[in-house]
Amino acid sequence: MSLSASQNRAGLALIAPASILAIIFLIAPLSSILVLAFTDYQLGDRSLRFIGFENFQALIDDPVFWKSLSNTLIYSAVVVPGSMLLGLVSALLIDAGTSLRSFYRTAFFMPVMASLLAMAIVWEFMLHPSFGIVNTTAKALGFASHNWLKDGDIALYVLAVIGIWQSFGFNMVLFMAGLSAIPRDLYDAAELDGTPHAWERFRLITWPLLAPVAVFVAITSAIRSFQVFDTVHALTQGGPNKATEVLLYTIYAEGFEFFRSSHAAAITIVFILLVVSVSLLRFVSLKKNGEGA
Amino acid sequence: MTARSFVSSALRHTALLLIAAFALLPFAVMVSTSIKPADEIFSETLRWWPQKLAVIENYTEAFSAAPLMLYLMNGVVVTAAIFFLQVLVTLPAAYALAKLHFFGRRLAFGFVLFCLLIPYQAIAVPLFILLYYVGLLDSYSALVLPFTISVFGIFLMRQFFMGVPDDLVDAARMDGMSELSIVWRVMLPAAIPALTAFGVFSIVTHWNDYFWPLVAVSSDKYFTPPLGVMAFRNAEAGNDFGPLMAAATIIVAPLLCLFLLAQRRFIEGIAFTGIK
Amino acid sequence: MASVNIRSVVKTFGETHVLKRIDLDIRDGEFISLVGPSGCGKSTLLRIISGLEQQSGGSILLDGATVDRIRPRDRDLAMVFQSYALYPHLTVAENIAVPLVMRRLNTTERSLLGTLLPSAKAKRKEIAGEVGRVCDALSISMLKDRKPASLSGGQRQRVALARAMVRKPSAFLMDEPLSNLDAKMRVQARGEIAALHRQLGSTFIYVTHDQAEAMTMSDRIAVMMGGEILQVDTPDQIYQMPLDLRVAEFIGSPKINVLQAALTEGDVLSFTFADTANNRVQAAFRPEAARLAGIANAPLAGVIHHIENLGADLFVQVMTAGGNLVVVRCDPGGIRPAIGDKVGIVMDEARLHVFGTDNRRIEGSYRLEAPL
Numbered sequence: 059m060s061l062s063a064s065q066n067r068a069g070l071a072l073i074a075p076a077s078i079l080a081i082i083f084l085i086a087p088l089s090s091i092l093v094l095a096f097t098d099y100q101l102g103d104r105s106l107r108f109i110g111f112e113n114f115q116a117l118i119d120d121p122v123f124w125k126s127l128s129n130t131l132i133y134s135a136v137v138v139p140g141s142m143l144l145g146l147v148s149a150l151l152i153d154a155g156t157s158l159r160s161f162y163r164t165a166f167f168m169p170v171m172a173s174l175l176a177m178a179i180v181w182e183f184m185l186h187p188s189f190g191i192v193n194t195t196a197k198a199l200g201f202a203s204h205n206w207l208k209d210g211d212i213a214l215y216v217l218a219v220i221g222i223w224q225s226f227g228f229n230m231v232l233f234m235a236g237l238s239a240i241p242r243d244l245y246d247a248a249e250l251d252g253t254p255h256a257w258e259r260f261r262l263i264t265w266p267l268l269a270p271v272a273v274f275v276a277i278t279s280a281i282r283s284f285q286v287f288d289t290v291h292a293l294t295q296g297g298p299n300k301a302t303e304v305l306l307y308t309i310y311a312e313g314f315e316f317f318r319s320s321h322a323a324a325i326t327i328v329f330i331l332l333v334v335s336v337s338l339l340r341f342v343s344l345k346k347n348g349e350g351a
Numbered sequence: 352m353t354a355r356s357f358v359s360s361a362l363r364h365t366a367l368l369l370i371a372a373f374a375l376l377p378f379a380v381m382v383s384t385s386i387k388p389a390d391e392i393f394s395e396t397l398r399w400w401p402q403k404l405a406v407i408e409n410y411t412e413a414f415s416a417a418p419l420m421l422y423l424m425n426g427v428v429v430t431a432a433i434f435f436l437q438v439l440v441t442l443p444a445a446y447a448l449a450k451l452h453f454f455g456r457r458l459a460f461g462f463v464l465f466c467l468l469i470p471y472q473a474i475a476v477p478l479f480i481l482l483y484y485v486g487l488l489d490s491y492s493a494l495v496l497p498f499t500i501s502v503f504g505i506f507l508m509r510q511f512f513m514g515v516p517d518d519l520v521d522a523a524r525m526d527g528m529s530e531l532s533i534v535w536r537v538m539l540p541a542a543i544p545a546l547t548a549f550g551v552f553s554i555v556t557h558w559n560d561y562f563w564p565l566v567a568v569s570s571d572k573y574f575t576p577p578l579g580v581m582a583f584r585n586a587e588a589g590n591d592f593g594p595l596m597a598a599a600t601i602i603v604a605p606l607l608c609l610f611l612l613a614q615r616r617f618i619e620g621i622a623f624t625g626i627k
Numbered sequence: 628m629a630s631v632n633i634r635s636v637v638k639t640f641g642e643t644h645v646l647k648r649i650d651l652d653i654r655d656g657e658f659i660s661l662v663g664p665s666g667c668g669k670s671t672l673l674r675i676i677s678g679l680e681q682q683s684g685g686s687i688l689l690d691g692a693t694v695d696r697i698r699p700r701d702r703d704l705a706m707v708f709q710s711y712a713l714y715p716h717l718t719v720a721e722n723i724a725v726p727l728v729m730r731r732l733n734t735t736e737r738s739l740l741g742t743l744l745p746s747a748k749a750k751r752k753e754i755a756g757e758v759g760r761v762c763d764a765l766s767i768s769m770l771k772d773r774k775p776a777s778l779s780g781g782q783r784q785r786v787a788l789a790r791a792m793v794r795k796p797s798a799f800l801m802d803e804p805l806s807n808l809d810a811k812m813r814v815q816a817r818g819e820i821a822a823l824h825r826q827l828g829s830t831f832i833y834v835t836h837d838q839a840e841a842m843t844m845s846d847r848i849a850v851m852m853g854g855e856i857l858q859v860d861t862p863d864q865i866y867q868m869p870l871d872l873r874v875a876e877f878i879g880s881p882k883i884n885v886l887q888a889a890l891t892e893g894d895v896l897s898f899t900f901a902d903t904a905n906n907r908v909q910a911a912f913r914p915e916a917a918r919l920a921g922i923a924n925a926p927l928a929g930v931i932h933h934i935e936n937l938g939a940d941l942f943v944q945v946m947t948a949g950g951n952l953v954v955v956r957c958d959p960g961g962i963r964p965a966i967g968d969k970v971g972i973v974m975d976e977a978r979l980h981v982f983g984t985d986n987r988r989i990e991g992s993y994r995l996e997a998p999l
Contacts, residue, residue, distance in 0.1 A: 062452065062681050064698070068530040069453025076444035077459070079500035084466055087477035094477065101480060148370055155363050164614045165371040168378060171610045171617070173559040175577035176599040179584055180381045183592055189393050191380055223373065231622045285470055288561045292581060306472055306562070313476040314566050322476045330473045337468045521679050522712035526790075527700035527729035540716035 094323035101317035113324035136218035145229025210301035236271030385596035422579030445508035511545035551620030629797035636685035660841035663851035705791035798830035916978035925971025
């Protein structure tokens with residue numbers, strides 16, 4: 059047996075387990091999503107019928123879907139900048155000194171590690187209208203108390219705050235990795251060149267060199283925020299009155315509570331398009347950076 | 352220390368302590384409530400350390416009201432099984448993609464890159480239907496099988512293997528190793544840092560995952576920790592806060608303790624897998 | 628022990644021809660170097676011999692038998708890699724034992740539980756003995772329990788040698804094994820490898836881009852360029868009778884001087900009007916085959932541009948009137964020339980090499996044209 063043939067055989071043999079599993083658990087499900095979305099299939103049906111774009115037509119006519127999509131985008135529009143800014147500020151502040159670095163880093167990273175579901179229940183308790191710590195503190199300081207999770211005007215933003223709380227530590231770690239890649243010499247050179255202010259050094263060196271990391275963090279945060287589910291399912295169930303209905307929750311309700319599989323598949327396609335288009339932004343930004351360099 | 356640097360250092364710590372308070376507040380509330388008797392929980396005065404400790408009451412109540420140990424064991428079994436199988440499937444594939452020339456390699460790698468873009472929740476519906484028809488819903492298999500294939504793991508390990516010198520692989524071939532033994536005897540030991548990072552990622556992800564277990568299992572003997580807390584809350588109608596917070600603490604503690612013991616490794620691991 | 632025969636070996640990567648019909652017969656017990664600039668195909672040829680790479684055409688014969696379809700592990704060859712390729716997670720002793728463990732222990736015996744089997748224990752003990760003897764021979768016994776990361780470059784290189792030696796292969800393949808060492812270590816290691824070859828008596832095939840390594844260690848040298856072997860010969864012959872201008876230029880330091888010349892009636896070489904003559908050749912002579920002289924009667928003349936003092940030798944760079952830089956070796960004990968001096972250059976006619984425009988050697992005994 060020739061060498062290339064034997065490498066060919068070894069290569070195919072080594073990827074075989076992964077390929078078989080990928081076919082069963084990735085390719086087949088992914089393709090059936092595409093098929094399901096154009097059928098009237100419901101879980102348990104013995105047959106299915108192709109109905110063209112009817113599911114999508116139904117989505118367009120469904121105010122809940124639009125509410126769900128816009129809620130998802132609003133949630134992201136709050137969580138992405140919020141968690142990026144807090145993550146960046148944390149990273150810069152930690153990096154600016156030498157004392158207690160690992161204490162802060164560990165403290166900020168704890169929310170990332172803890173089960174979001176368990177912590178959501180803690181948040182629910184903290185936001186309890188009568189004896190939650192948030193309202194008791196607000197009252198003590200003379201502010202009005204709220205029923206945070208039952209108020210349709212603010213519930214989504216409350217979930218976004220929990221989202222920021224949970225994810226800013228992750229962004230901080232990515233920013234710190236980015237900061238550590240900036241050569242110290244540059245700061246020394248800037249100081250000698252006469253930029254004594256920290257803010258100017260930030261604008262001159264840190265921000266431009268951190269920009270690719272920031273783009274990456276933004277895209278990762280966006281994709282993660284599209285997947286918000288745990289807090290919604292545990293705390294609001296999409297309510298009150300659909301105020302916190304988000305895409306993944308809608309997919310869950312359609313697919314696993316009402317078993318309208320084909321309808322869920324159609325929403326899933328929208329969800330995939332959203333995630334994939336944001337992911338592809340990364341390649342666009344990489345390309346731009348590549349040309350600039 | 353000059354006055355100026357003292358001021359800036361004080362400002363730095365003030366800001367960081369504020370952020371730390373925000374990050375740690377829920378943990379403090381959780382632990383503090385878990386050791387309070389009910390009357391203190393419902394009082395309007397804020398007190399971090401209770402006047403009367405109710406540690407034993409709350410935690411025994413938590414353990415007796417729900418099989419928390421079982422949920423924890425399920426969490427351990429499921430995450431360990433997932434990671435073990437992922438390593439078993441991922442390493443050979445990653446090695447082949449990084450070091451072997453075979454027909455379809457580019458296609459396979461392109462497929463890996465494509466699948467990286469798709470969050471697993473997007474294929475939950477057909478996965479659920481698949482498991483429904485083969486009768487595997489509500490079992491350990493339902494919790495584990497869909498995650499045995501990790502395109503992310505393949506991608507991560509393949510990138511790492513690309514950096515392993517070809518000479519090492521060739522030396523192993525000259526020394527008489529088969530391609531499969533190269534994977535386990537040469538690549539695996541060389542990949543320990545990357546594998547640790549992937550392990551941290553995998554274990555954290557699957558220990559904390561809520562969406563898929565919620566969909567895949569319904570009997571409480573298969574509940575993973577997050578499902579367990581949720582069931583506990585629903586059963587207790589969310590009012591018995593002392594034991595509920597005790598339960599949350601118990602569920603959150605194992606991973607957090609591991610994290611605090613090896614926080615460097617965890618953070619580096621997550622950063623490594625995050626940046627890819 | 629083995630002879631190695633390379634028969635019309637061709638290697639192509641897509642459109643590029645890395646090796647163009649290589650024929651080479653390596654004798655049993657010979658130390659042969661494959662030398663050439665990077666990209667000349669020498670490493671590819673070595674990898675084809677080892678079986679790590681598959682040739683596109685032709686055959687490799689070991690001891691007269693073709694091995695084209697035999698896997699690398701079964702060819703009974705050992706290889707020392709440029710990066711040494713030591714297993715980073717294994718100790719020195721474990722590294723050296725790997726080839727024996729892989730060959731002598733079966734899968735069960737190698738497994739974690741298998742170590743408890745009596746058969747495995749006996750074999751491991753035997754292997755440990757052999758590893759110990761090799762370590763003693765290379766004086767690395769004190770390193771046995773260390774990991775590669777804690778070793779110096781020279782020590783790693785010895786461990787890599789030991790791992791190759793322990794199998795007692797019929798031939799050693801070495802891919803630039805000294806290129807990661809510093810200059811001083813390299814000279815020492817050259818002597819050690821040559822001594823090892825004399826002691827083992829096995830066939831050594833040694834790839835290097837460093838002509839000094841090839842010259843100092845080999846029985847024969849194969850000079851490769853552009854996927855071809857230009858010349859195979861003993862170091863002396865390669866140096867003194869290069870058959871190709873590219874060989875002459877590659878071997879020897881400082882580089883051989885090459886000048887355009889015209890070959891006229893009666894094998895007379897002329898450096899004047901060389902550019903316009905139609906019987907053009909390339910004349911070459913080594914720095915030690917020339918000396919500085921007065922301008923009168925010298926076939927070449929110029930101005931001293933730079934002097935390199937290496938202690939034992941002075942290499943004087945002379946810029947000729949024709950704009951060529953010619954290097955001449957001088958004795959530092961003699962009269963010291965100075966930069967800017969106008970000098971003549973006289974060559975030893977017996978040590979003049981003449982090459983055609985196709986770079987091939989033109990045999991003959993030449994005289995230099997007397998200056999005008």
